[in-house]
Amino acid sequence: MKTNQHIEVWVSPEGAITVHAHGFTGSTCEEATRFLEEELGTLGRRQRTRDYYRKNQNQNPNQQNQQT
Structure with missing residues (x-):
């Protein structure tokens, strides 16, 4: 996780x-918070x-093409 990425929970x-x-x-963002959704x-x-x-x-062009 990059240093400028963080998750706040209120x-x-x-x-x-x-x-x-x-x-x-x-x-x-959904991938990063999935564990919280599963637990909560x-x-x-x-x-x-x-x-x-x-x-x-962070994705290379090949990854982006596979997801579309």
Whole structure:
């Protein structure tokens, strides 16, 4: 994981959990937080940021072509 990539987890007093992945692009944010979703249970809502729609800077062109 790059040093500028991190995951914030917030738990409200009511027990609502918010997970925010910073510094990830494309679907790497979902890959990085998958373990939390599996452990915490049912996902209520997913809100994708503009970084999700940016191309992953770490993939080579062959990987990108295989995923499309």
